[in-house]
Amino acid sequence: MTNPPSVSRGRRPAQGDPVIDRAFALLTAFNETRRAMTLAELSRVTDTPPSTTLRLARRLLHLGALERDADGRFVVGLRLWEVASLAPRAHGLRTVALPFMEDLYEATHQHVLFAVLDGMEALLVERLSAREAIDVLYRVGGRLPLHSTGVGLVLLAHAAPDFQEAYLAQPLVHEPEGVPLSSAALRRALAEVRRNGIAVVNRQEPRPLLAAAAPVRGADGDVVAALSVVVPAGHTESRFISPALRATARALSRGLGAPVSAALPPGRFPDRP
């Protein structure tokens, strides 16, 4: 009787009744393509009655987690950003990484990416790009597929084995091209990444480009992030990029306190000492 399976209308307005979930849903309703929303929009997107939405939004407004733009629409607030700047795996890593990224950037004047693993994707934590550099692929704060990007392959290749299996178990399609990717092929690619120490990806789709990515290790020796350089295909200095990338990633790892023996040959990192 407690669970009348028939009629009785499943009155689940969503799955997240609790207040905090709703408030957070309000925040996550914002989107790369939806950075400012009216109350009605918010209400619709979060599937919450307007009065409730208003009450929540107002509170978040008061806290500075939301703000209103010139048109009175809601946008993500500075206070939220301020708090988020304390996230160790994002801003914390970035702080250490930025100077190293600048070294790479100054040497190559192309895209330099820095990403971490989150869920089944890579989260782009920082990107340096020349203003004249072509095709902006991903934005900072955006997510990248693990199987068709340099940073993604690096992160996946060094992730926990059971995570890798879970990832391999799902159907995979190369991102922009739409070409299916067999798990066997990906498995081979990952092995190659581990063996080689860096990942190299060639893409044609938005524009022919070459991406090289290297693992960054934290204090406990685990891979915590990936550093990458993206250059147009046929870039004259392509050949020089891998060594520079390797060296920088290793210097950065050392900066993060990784037990990096300077004597180890590149690509020969022991995953377990």
Added chain:
Amino acid sequence: MTNPPSVSRGRRPAQGDPVIDRAFALLTAFNETRRAMTLAELSRVTDTPPSTTLRLARRLLHLGALERDADGRFVVGLRLWEVASLAPRAHGLRTVALPFMEDLYEATHQHVLFAVLDGMEALLVERLSAREAIDVLYRVGGRLPLHSTGVGLVLLAHAAPDFQEAYLAQPLVHEPEGVPLSSAALRRALAEVRRNGIAVVNRQEPRPLLAAAAPVRGADGDVVAALSVVVPAGHTESRFISPALRATARALSRGLGAPVSAALPPGRFPDRP
């Protein structure tokens, strides 16, 4: 000696009973000097019973707003950072500003700062620094006083008049030195900043340095941020910095859609057309 348990105690646990306030208090409990906290610590800092703290923290954990580090302590989570990266006044501005900042950085190889106004302080949104650059003053995500920093003076000088008055009305002390600052002196300084188009600050305290800051204007022509270069005092190229800074700030403003007439002489921006 702790708390007189009798006498019914005015039961104001804090001033923010509502759930969201508490959850946010949990997040804002994190600090530059307190980036990781145990449950008990969180409970103490937020003045919330452990059981309640745990419940809230768990929910935030589930949402990804919090994470646990290797030691099981709570830290700010990636998801929060991801959402916050959509804050127009922080990351949004930064995205446009970064390439310009890099130009300045490459020219000077000193500190390049980018800050916005929030509350009674400036919030440092981005900073580029050479690894060998001296004395790191403020961290990204940190707050700077308006009256004793270059970016602060610029933001204050172009803020709403009533805000300026409110700011001037409070007792002011120069930040690191502890020297009092009269409101008349600050008023003069602000006028000078408006007249000159940039703010120049000399400081001795942490180390002798020279900071120059220029206003950055948004699409509606208002000052939305400040761009600054900080160099050691006596830096050989100090003389060349102001022009470069002015030019870059103006280019950035144009990049933000500001109605910047290229013909206008520097420092002669009309606040109202």
Added chain:
DNA sequence: GATCGCATGCCACTCAATGGAATTGCCGCT
């Protein structure tokens, strides 16, 4: 000027949040 959608106020109902008490587990001290 009629209509529609949005933002906001109001308020009785109710369900989710609360926190005290108890339990477990983990040190560090003797």
Added chain:
DNA sequence: AGCGGCAATTCCATTGAGTGGCATGCGATC
């Protein structure tokens, strides 16, 4: 080993904070 002491966690009866339907005012659009 044995013993506080503290942190983390579970449980549950109580209750007050959150809810959302309805009504209002406003401004655009037809």
